[in-house]
Amino acid sequence: MQKQISALVLVILLSSTLPPITPVGDESADSENDILPGVTRIEISPDPNSIKDLGSPKVTDGLEGIRDSWADSSIGTFTTAGLEPSQAIPDALREPRPDLMIVIISPETGLWEARVAIIESAEVAVRTTIPPSGFLLQGTGSELEQVRELPFIESSHEVPVALIIDDLLWSLETTSEVEMIGWKDADLVRLDSPGMGLTGSLRNTALQHLEESWSPSEGIHFGDVQPTSVYELAMRPEVAFLSPIPFLTTSNNLARSHMEVGSVEDYFFTGLNGSGQRVAVADSGIDHDHGDFGSRIVQRIDIANDGSTSDPSDGHGTHVACTVLGSGFRTSTYRGVAPEAQLYMQAMEDEDTGSLSSPGVYSLLNSAYSSGGARIHTNSWGGWNSGGDYTTQSEDADDRTSTWDQYWSYDGMTVLFAAGNERDDGISPPGTAKNVITVGAHVNRYSSTAEDEMYYWSSRGPTDDGRIKPDIVAAGDYVRSCKAQEATDAPDNLNDQWYVEYSGTSMATPVAAGASALVREYLMEVAQRPDPQGALVKAMLILGAEDMATRDIPNNDEGWGRLNLANSLLPDNQVGDVGIFVDDRSRLSSGQEASYNFDVTRSGEPLKVVLAWSDYPGSTFSGTQLRNDLDLEVTSPDGTVTYLGNDFANGRSTTGGSKDTKNNVEVVLIDSASTGIWNVKVKDYSHGGSRTYQPFSIAVRGVNVNDLTPDPAIVPGSFEISTPIPQVGEETSFSVSIINQGSGSFAQVFVTAHINGNPIETKSIGMNPGEEVSLEWDWTPEASDKGESEIRIEIDPNDQLEELYEDNNLLIQSIEVSAPGIQASSDSPWITLQDPSDTTTRWEIVMTNLALFDTNASIEASSPTRKIDGVTFDWFKSFDKYYVELGPSASTTVNLTLVHPAPPDPGTYSIVITATDEDFDVESQLEIFFDVPVLAQPEVALPSETIQVDSFDPTNTSVEVFNRGNGAQTYDIELLSPAGWDVGLLELGPFQGSRQGSTGTLIKDGSITARIAITPPGVMLEAGTVFVAQLLVMSRVSSEVWTYDLPLVINPIDSVEFTPASGGSQGGVPADSLHEMSIQISNQGNRELVLTPIERSLPGGWSIQGGLDKVTVPRGSSLEWAFSIQGNGLAASGLVEIRFLVEGGDFFDWSTSLEAVSGAIASVSFHEVVFIDGASIESSPSPLGLGAHPVGEAFDMGWELENEGTSYWEPEVSMETPSDDWASSCSVNPSRIGPGDSAMIWCSITIPLSQSAGSEPEVTLVLSGDGVEVREAVSLLVQTIREVEWTLENIEDAHEGFSTTLYFELRNTGNTPVSNRIVTDGPDGWGARILDAQLATLQPGEAQSVQVEFTPNSGSDGVLTVMLADAEDVAGKSRSVEIEVIADPDGGGPGLATYALLFLILMLLGAASAAVAFSRSGGDLSTLVRHSLSRAGGTPEGPDPFPKAAENQPTQSSPSQQTEPTQVQQTLQAYPDHPGWLWDTTKEEWVPDPDYDHEG
Secondary structure, eight states, X not given: OHHHHXXXXXXXXXXXXXXOOOOOOOOOTTSGGGGSOOSOOOEEOSSOSOGGGSOOOEEEOOOOOOOOSOEEETTEEEETTXXXXXXXXXXXXXXXXXXXXXXXXXXXXXXXXHHHHHHHHSSOEEEEEETBTEEEEEOOHHHHHHHHTSTTEEEEEEEEGGGGBOGGGTTOOSOEEEXXXXXXXXXXXXXXXXXXXXXXXHHHHHHHHOEEEEEEETTEEEEEEOGGGHHHHHTSTTOOEEEEOXXXXXXXXXXXXXXXXXXXXXTSTTOOSSTXXXXXXXXXXXXXXXXXXXXXXXXXXETTOSSOOOOOSSOXXXXXXXXXXXXXXXXXXXXXXXXXXXEEEEEOBOXXXXXXXXXXXXXXXXXXXXXXXXXXXXXXXXXXXXXXXXXXXXXXXXXXXXHHTOTTTSOOOEEEEEOOSOGGGOOOTTTTOSSXXXXXXXXXXXXXTGGGOBOTTOOOOOOTTOOOOOSEEEEOSSEEEEOOTTOTTOOOSSSOSSEEEEOSHHHHHXXXXXXXXXXXXXXXXXXXXXXXXXXXXXHHHHHHOBOOSSSOOSBTTTBTOBOOHHHHHOOOSSSSOEEEEEEEEEEEOTTOEEEEEEEEOSSSEEEEEEEEOOOOOOOTTBSOOOOEEEEEEEXXXXXXXXXXXXXXXXXXXXXXXXXXXXXXXXXXXXXXXXXXXXXXXXXXXXXXXXXXXXXXXXXXXXETOOOXXXXXXXXXXXXXXXXXXXXXXXXXXXXXXXXXOSSSOEEEEEEEEEETTEEEEEEEEEEOTTOEEEEEEEEOXXXXXXXXXXXXXXXXXXXXXXXXXXXXXXXXXXXEEBOSOEEEEOSOOEEEOOOTTOOEEEEEEEEEEOSSSOEEEEEEEOOOEETTTOOBOOOOEEESOSEEEEOTTOEEEEEEEEEOOSSOOSEEEEEEEEEEETTTTEEEEEEEEEEEOOOOOEEEEOSSSSEEEOSSSOEEEEEEEEEOSSSOEEEEEEEEOOTTOEEEESSSSSSTTBSEEEEEEEOTTOEEEEEEEEEOOSSOOOTTOEEEEEEEEEESSSSOEEEEEEEEEEOOOOOEEEESOTTEEEEEEETTOEEEEEEEEEEOSSSOEEEEEEEEEOOTTEEEESOOOOEEEOTTOEEEEEEEEEEOSSOOOEEEEEEEEETTSOEEEEEEEEEEEOOOOEEEEEEEEEEEETTEEEEESSTTTTSSBOBSXXXXXXXXXXXXXXXXXXXXXXXXXXXXXXXXXEEEEXXXXXXXXXXEEEEEXXXXXXXXXXXXXXXXXXXXXXXXXXXXXXXXXXXXXXXXXXXXXXXXXXXXXXXXXXXXEEEEOSSSOEEEEEEEEXXXXXXXXXXXXXXXXXXXXXXXXXXEEEOOSSSOOEEEEEEETTOTTSBTOEEEEEEXXXXXXXXXXXXXXXXXXXXXXXXXXXXXHHHHHHHHTTOOHHHHHHHHHHTOSSOOOSSSOOOOTTTOOOOOOOGGGOOOOEEOSSSEEEOTTXXXXXXXXXXXXXXXXXXXXXXX
16 A cells, blocks of 8 residues: 555656646535635726735736755755765764754755655654755654655765754763753644654653653653763654753834834824734733833733742833833833833743853744743843744744744734844844844934944844845834832932933834834734734844845845835825735745736835744754745736845845845835836745645735725714804804725715805815814804704715725714894803712803893703713702893892702813893803812721730721722822831831832722731830831822821730749759759839749649749849748659739740659679570579570560669669560569568560571660669570471372472571582482482572472372471471372373483484484584593583482583582582582582581
């Protein structure tokens, strides 16, 4: 089957030489290919309705291009002739890895086709492409051999193990921390085991060879490695690469202006400020309550695993994060680039060391993407002293970005890295990754040409493989941003506690990250691009980048230039026809190309095209990192000029150059594009990655490529009229607001106004996206307008403007027009509430008769309506006069009183006054306003009336601060401390212990707990003393200050010192004495102490005499106090403990250990030793009088004890023996011995078998009690026991005429070694013999097996005996077994002789055949005979020689098995394996060695 597959692959490869196939057709909607580009040719219209409707580029199939025939690896170039090293490789590292092979693919075969064919032909893995034409393969030797035979393989090469080891480890001399990684599969998943028939586990290898190893994720391990282990690890098939751990180092008002953030921020309808975008910042830490982050920090992750995410060193992380998205809360001048973006913070600084630590880029990006939901990730750090290197961290960055830019499965992620601050030492990795945005820095301030000057230390490119880096530059010199309040090393270079000025690419990178957030917001909200690729964001930034100073982009200093968001996002407003086009929903497979057409309608303007793609990750194995090589070509309308991507001279595209084979960003910039249709083509020239498709992004800026459409609309609810019910002849004005809700701008549109069909005025406006303008018309109603009139306002009445929607262009408003009547007016229609405690507000209303005749008038007022939300409030209101009579043109004043809460919710409240001409039923209206600002009214709740504090230890308390004002607001708080005290805020201040802080925003009736730390002066203060601290609460909406007292009351401190101190001891106290104890008590507390002593414990036999007196000790004083105890003669030693009770429940304990002295004097003498053997009892007054002491059996020893003292004594008795194997028990009778009395002590002792025979161990009798101890030692003599035990392990059935074997175990159960011959005895003719050991040489407790073979010569039963020879003094020396023999039922048989004869005949036939074969093969039979004869003789062989059958004598064995003998006599030889025995060479038997002690 495999051959069939290989043949099929070859057919496919051969078919690649056929002409190209026609363009790809449409696929069914249900297949995955429904997202493949179609074949329809798309002409980009000047003003398409939506970017979503642009369609797809034209995609055609084709072949990959021709490549050079070599492979550029990290250790040199592999050609068809072999490896040409780029540096000297140590000899030890030239050793090839047997599981790896590099193959060179024929230039005529596409890399993708070759990859497919290789995988189908053998069980191997393509681990990486080594451009331009190499693959690194892994598999078993046989599978790799199959690949060598494929026709498109030009050459194959062994892989030196040096390729697997970073060259910094080649000459490692000391233990070093390394990263050890496993292979990746085709889906870029790290593997623990390589597969492909190869064994090994990276996890197990790390545990065995790496010290202090740890793993952030599967297939990645960190740890310390010994220099000697590097080679061994690199040779293991599960190890893909070994590299040293990189040392990580941290690599804006003007910053915003350099990028023209202000220009784009409010240009579009939605506003670009970072809203809806989440940015992950991996840096030192974060001052999360600085104020500039508000509530936008969604999560803080402790990457360093030190238990903190703070920023205590120089505040680098806080400065970086604030540059991205700071709100400017403390100072709006220093607002971040994307002030409404959210923050996901990864704190990397280890506060113990001050250095950055990281689980690796793979884990950092994964957690931010998956757990944090971030789609932008910025990193102002990099590897130090490794400039230009493409490291494993660079590879991991490309891994994640290329995976997430597969738009059909994932949301794209934009990743940024600082270029580093090492100037000419190269770009710091992981900034060398292909797919990330690498950011350099330009000067920010203090120079008139800051925008054109590079920051001096900004790292320059290119990368080691020649790629353009950095990608862009942004402001990085003297950037002003947030200062971490806890940062001890932060400078004070702005004289501002909230902000600080820093320089470096660390500062430029967050500027670019903020710009990326605005670009991504633009793409999603304005351009309607859901979840754009990271490559598209990168392309947009490069699209707008400007050449600095001399035109020379791209270059190694600035890459593609300085960021300019206006160029990236804004269409040109001078003429209105320059726009931007983007596409990130297209992909190519091997050999395919995509085509776009753009109709440029005006000449003289630039046309810029940027192609970017997140390339398949490179590897540390190759010297060139580009895997999928896409090419950009832009062709002029007449087809005569074609510009290639990155073919530049003097900062612009030129012709005649060659295509770019290194970069995954290609740019064409034409200074002055001619009119006509320009063709943009993207081709998959070489496809070395393991994925079928390569997605790409393209961004174009030029004339007539704008895909944004305007949409002017009348703002709903924006119609306003100066008089709600105008009267005939009254000058009136009305207005509406117009807003451009679309993403495109327009230069002019007309807006008309008609009343009752009569034109009033036509106005003309031009608008940018998101812009809002107000238009106003003047009108004086005429008599014909009385009653209901219709106002009609219309945008673009002649439909000259193409817009998104047409149904929002018309407003029709009906109003009532009255004739002259009563007019209501007020000199103060606006009244602002000043005092939050006020409950009433009053207006003066003037009622004027507009007619020239008398009339009666009435007045009324509507309920107040809040303007912001239209909510009406039913507050009480009244006029002092409701009805008045007015003469011609006369006026009168009435007063309106409004009763409202104290205070109402903030806002502007509208009240409509209606004055009615009662005679003519004509109304007029006046709108008055009640303005309620945010009014402050704090309330502070103390935890209690007083705060109890200590004289020495800090006290933490809290108060609750309530907002009783009428709306959400912030209060500043300040603490005033008593003299010598320090009272500060724990959390609400800028740092812990600060005396000033802020509540943050409190909703109405909301509160916050202010935790307060109170630090006393540290001197002893008298209990009950009151000190007063103050809490000041200050409003931010007024100048009011509220003061609250915090009474601090000193807590009692009760402390005494005893002399002598508690815990001491008093010795030598007679047990029958009256003993006085005296204590000096010193009061070291802060109040007078009244101590009530009570007895806690006394030893037995003691009692207190005279009681315990209460004692009063003034503050700071000392006095003596004593008590007495009486012993009863038998009083014991023990603890005397007195407790002194203190008023309030506290107490102090004093104790001493009393050592009572007994009057007993013990005298001990040995009495006798007793052996009991059954009914026999032997005794002796001497310990050794009965000879050796028995082993394994108990014997008794007795002593006589006499009390020669004056006190009773009740001792405990025990026996000290040499080891725990001994057994003993003792007793004394009587147990209590009076003065002059005596007692007997008996001890039963058992000596264990483990005790050496004949040894003289010592045992000790111990008597102790009441402080008296007596020890009496006795020496014993251990009995010698010679004893063995036979155990029958197995017995076979015995048949007449057949051999049978018995299996015994022989064990030495005595306590001395046994060394004897083993012999056997049985019925005559049975031929009993020992099969295995001939000697028993056993230490105590040891055992050996014994096999006895016999052949019954009749059917009669018999007894077989096995025994130790010459062992009369050994108990159990023999064992006899009765053997039941099964007789031959035929009464006989062939017999042993017959069987022996047959066996002999067979042996002779076999020997003859062997001799013939030996002779035919050229052997000399005579030498064989001589060799056999030379081996005959009577020398015993081997450690266990076999005996003869009849006499149990040893037989021969080969010389190679013999134990070298020692010559004793001419006929006797000694063998080390058989002590105590000699071999008689004459008689061929064992005899006892007369010089050996068989008894010992």
